[in-house]
Amino acid sequence: MNTAVRFAAASAIALALATMSGWAGGEHATKDEAVAMVKKAAAAIKADGPQKAYEAFTSKAEAFHDRDLYVVVYDSTGKCLAHGSNAKLVGKDLIDAQDADGVYYIKTRMDLMKTKASFWQDYKFSDPLTKKLEPKSTYCEKLNDTVVCAGIYK
Template sequence: MPRIAPLLPAAILAMPLLAAAGPARAAEAEAALRMAAMDLARRAAAHVQAVGRPRALADFSRPDGGFVRGDDYVFCHAADGTVLAHGGNPALVGRNMMNARDPDGRRPTETLNRIGFTEGAGWYEFRWPNPVTRRIVDRVAFVMKVEDDLVCGAGYFRH
């Protein structure tokens, strides 16, 4: 079963220390977070292909499914905005989030779906509840088209 590489949590813990060390170190930490998020999303896409969609989606939403670690997790949406997997908040599975707005009035699911379905893959930054701290903070997410009617992504929270 796939496991999340330890790079992402280590990079998150290092961000405040690196930021204090200077802008170059903070940029390096941010780059490491981006690479880890992209890797997690790509591993999720490969997992869908390897074990099939139903099992993969279930794995993504389970804390012990190999795709959730702390506040790092995979999420997947259908084209209509229905959440099909969410490692950060499994209670969202089955809910249509297309019109849900973040505190700044943006619609993250709509934008993430547009990026995934029209561009194939890309990044988006929005504000979202951190599942560990329960605070609304900046989230940077990478999303990619996995199947004709499925996008999956992963990201990180700025602390």
């Protein structure tokens, strides 16, 4: 095999590995990655129990934290049970939290979980990578009396 062919093959392999790891796709997660993260988090809650899973989400365990993608869990009253970006929010009643446009995003989330098993929600939130207020779209799945979510920044 000549040098050019070996280089092209090595480059293709490196690009494939980088894409699978999330490194090549840019700094922001995708919708598919958010859905996959929520499904993985819900499976962890079922397998390990809520307490252990919530601790993993909040501690930023690598399995549940990827670039700007992290898991949050709320109970049906708006109390934060786990937050992969800000542990200080855990245990707080956030039902009246508003984004910069005045959207009650947690209240809206609680209303949506009453009628939908899964949904996407748009609002504005601080991007943990850029530290700027950014448009965000969060995917959520209802799990018993909680909602498990992970969002992407646009």
